[in-house]
Amino acid sequence: MKKTYTAKSGDIKRQWYIADAKGKILGRLATRIATILRGKHKPIFTPHLDTGDGVIVINARQIKVTGRKLKQKVYRRYSGYPGGQREVTLEVLLARRPATVIHLAVERMLPSGPLGRDLIKKLKVYADDKHDLTGVKPLVLEV
Numbered sequence: 001m002k003k004t005y006t007a008k009s010g011d012i013k014r015q016w017y018i019a020d021a022k023g024k025i026l027g028r029l030a031t032r033i034a035t036i037l038r039g040k041h042k043p044i045f046t047p048h049l050d051t052g053d054g055v056i057v058i059n060a061r062q063i064k065v066t067g068r069k070l071k072q073k074v075y076r077r078y079s080g081y082p083g084g085q086r087e088v089t090l091e092v093l094l095a096r097r098p099a100t101v102i103h104l105a106v107e108r109m110l111p112s113g114p115l116g117r118d119l120i121k122k123l124k125v126y127a128d129d130k131h132d133l134t135g136v137k138p139l140v141l142e143v
Helices: 026-038 090-096 098-107 115-118
Strands: 015-019 054-058 073-079 085-089 123-125
Touching: 015 026, 015 090, 026 054, 026 115, 073 090, 073 098, 085 090, 090 098, 098 115
Parallel strands: 015 054, 054 123
Antiparallel strands: 073 085
């Protein structure tokens, strides 16, 4: 009888990847990044453990979206107070804080709870092509 393999923390080898968002479609890039962060690309994937790798995203300012999403997609947040709901379109958010767009897209594809909070810490997003993580020697992530 074969037993199901469950990864232990000592078995997990971490790697960093760098993804260039220049000209890439937002959703397709975000799903690829979420897969890497979660660890589903590895044969030792275990659903309840963080077996994933880290991802650095550069050129977030130059991400593309299809259709009329720039004008129609709305990000909402609520402070909890009366009249505290704020709305901002994708076009405005991309102009003001481009790293937030990719960060939110990936974060919403990850599980909620303690595991998801640990996974999202391994995502670093930069608006331009400059980043300060050259010491980790990232591999290029093809999307």
